[in-house]
Amino acid sequence: MAREQQTAEEMALEVKRLTELLVAAGRKDLLLRAIGVPLVEELRIEAARGRLSRLLITADYRFILTDYNNIEVELQPVHKAVYLLFLRHPEGIEFKHLRDYRQELMELYAKTARWMDREKIGESVDKLVDPLDNAINEKCSRIKKVFLNLMDEYRASYYIISGHTQKHIGGRVWYERLKLITLPRELIIVEGK
Known part of the structure; x- marks a missing residue:
């Protein structure tokens, strides 16, 4: 033939x-x-990718991998807030522009840490969005570690906040160093939505 x-x-x-x-x-x-x-x-x-689990985000902000025997992804409220921010922005966010997302991050952190003092939340968020502070990198590293403890690195690569670079040419060359979560959005289930 x-x-x-x-x-x-x-x-x-x-x-x-x-x-x-x-x-x-x-x-x-x-x-x-x-x-x-x-x-x-x-x-x-x-x-x-064929073995990825759906990620259920419950109404009380628990993260459950439903196809992996309902294993809970145990994260602190600040890590959950950071994760939720990046889930909301599949296009990616540059760390140096996190200050533009300060209010959104504040709201997410307040929801995931309802018992925490608003002033303490504000202080934590200010550190996260400060481009001269390493707090956001530390939080992303912790999130990565938690997922790597639950699955192999190839599956985890879809769940973690990782780098993606876009090159722009328009008279000059410049790069966007975006951070994003590549998990297909059809695998994300938000309880109550």
Whole structure:
């Protein structure tokens, strides 16, 4: 059958057959060379994506991974507020522009820490949005650690707040160093919405 007449499914079966032959011959090195390391990495990420859990955010701000036996992602209120802020902004946020999100972060923190003094919340948020303070990096590192304790790094990469760089060209080149959560939004369930 001519290649242009093969369907994608038929090509996949042919790749599978050839892969099995190379593996049986003990030539994984040739298979890796043929596929290429970057594609292997993409395939590992795609495989992880198929095993992602829905993230339920309850009315009392508990984070539950419903497809992983309802495991709770245990975060402090400040971490929950930061996480919720980045979930609300799938386009990403640059840390140096966090001050623009101060009020929103204040509101989220007040909701996740209802018993906490408003003044203390304000002090914490001021540290988070201060571009000269490392507080936001510390909070993101803690969130990452919690997810890495619950799952492998490829699945965790969808749940953590991670970097993404956009390059803009328009007379000059500049970069946006956005931070975002790449978890597909259809996997996020907010109780009461």
